[in-house]
Amino acid sequence: MNSAAGTSSGLPAPPATSGETGARAVRGTAFGHGKVILIGEHAVVYDQPALAAGLAMGVTAGATDGTGRLTIPAWDVTVTAGDESPVGRAFGALLARLEVGDVDVSVEAALPSRAGLGSSAALAIAVARAVALARGRDDETARAAAAAAETVFHGTASGIDLAAAASGAIGRFRRSEGWRELPVLQAMPLCVGLTGRPRDTRAQVEAVRRLRERTPAVTAVIEALGALVEPAEHALAVGDIDGLGRLFDVAHGLLAALRVSSPELDAMVHAARAAGAVGAKLTGAGGGGAVIALAPGHERDVLARWKSAGFEGFSTGIGGKLEWPL
Numbered sequence: 590m591n592s593a594a595g596t597s598s599g600l601p602a603p604p605a606t607s608g609e610t611g612a613r614a615v616r617g618t619a620f621g622h623g624k625v626i627l628i629g630e631h632a633v634v635y636d637q638p639a640l641a642a643g644l645a646m647g648v649t650a651g652a653t654d655g656t657g658r659l660t661i662p663a664w665d666v667t668v669t670a671g672d673e674s675p676v677g678r679a680f681g682a683l684l685a686r687l688e689v690g691d692v693d694v695s696v697e698a699a700l701p702s703r704a705g706l707g708s709s710a711a712l713a714i715a716v717a718r719a720v721a722l723a724r725g726r727d728d729e730t731a732r733a734a735a736a737a738a739e740t741v742f743h744g745t746a747s748g749i750d751l752a753a754a755a756s757g758a759i760g761r762f763r764r765s766e767g768w769r770e771l772p773v774l775q776a777m778p779l780c781v782g783l784t785g786r787p788r789d790t791r792a793q794v795e796a797v798r799r800l801r802e803r804t805p806a807v808t809a810v811i812e813a814l815g816a817l818v819e820p821a822e823h824a825l826a827v828g829d830i831d832g833l834g835r836l837f838d839v840a841h842g843l844l845a846a847l848r849v850s851s852p853e854l855d856a857m858v859h860a861a862r863a864a865g866a867v868g869a870k871l872t873g874a875g876g877g878g879a880v881i882a883l884a885p886g887h888e889r890d891v892l893a894r895w896k897s898a899g900f901e902g903f904s905t906g907i908g909g910k911l912e913w914p915l
């Protein structure tokens with residue numbers, strides 16, 4: 590048994606833990622970042638490139654000696670590995686890949702679940718790394734275990750959510766190429782709005798797959814989304830917020846053509862633009878979930894406009910790993 594408590598290297602320090610959960614010592618602690626997809630959700634499933642940014646907010650997991658229980662008080666979740674619930678099945682797949690059974694994991698979540706901000710990937714990465722540290726498995730095995738959990742949650746996940754959850758930075762991802770962190774001239778403030786309607790990634794990915802099968806012209810929409818990535822990379826590299834905002838607008842239109850937008854997402858995108866945003870789009874799988882808006886100098890106006898329409902939101906910084914105080 591590995592008696593030393595570990596902390597995954599290269600990650601922000603998690604909230605302080607006492608080293609004890611009840612009477613049991615914490616053997617491994619790890620963090621998983623929430624994420625926003627800047628450009629290329631859905632297209633990335635078909636091996637188009639995409640850009641994502643890790644959020645400073647995420648989830649922290651602590652692994653103790655135990656019997657295969659996972660508790661996430663903030664999401665009101667308590668499961669046993671392999672039980673019938675989706676989280677129980679995902680946790681079972683994760684532990685099986687790590688060949689570990691004798692741990693309990695406790696999770697502190699500062700990220701809303703199923704809001705389009707990568708909660709399941711952040712959870713999978715944090716739990717897999719915490720258990721791997723507790724039982725002496727390497728990080729490659731931890732990532733494979735996290736991927737096994739994501740497959741239970743989302744079916745054919747591209748892997749972009751896991752890559753962003755593990756990295757926390759802005760990066761470019763392509764299925765056939767993996768994740769590469771990108772140079773960013775300056776941290777950018779980003780408004781994130783929540784529809785309050787839970788997203789269902791598996792259902793949305795499946796709906797796009799059916800649409801593409803029935804309507805071959807949809808392939809051109811998917812390729813058009815991929816073609817936005819290079820100019821978006823350039824905009825990030827030179828700090829061109831207006832240019833990136835215009836690309837957000839184009840991306841939202843293309844995602845609407847894939848039928849993954851919704852009346853709430855469209856209303857939030859239009860409200861953000863009316864409040865001074867230079868661009869806004871849905872982020873993640875769509876259907877419900879979240880929108881992002883670039884609104885330099887108008888962040889408060891966007892958040893106020895969303896609030897008066899009944900939607901919660903917050904402002905964050907991307908590219909700087911810092912929450913953006915308002």
Ligand code: MEV
Pocket residue numbers: 626629630631632633634743745746747748749750790794873874
């Ligand atoms: C979900 O955050 C992103 C999707 O492209 C699905 C995936 O890439 O696995 C919709």
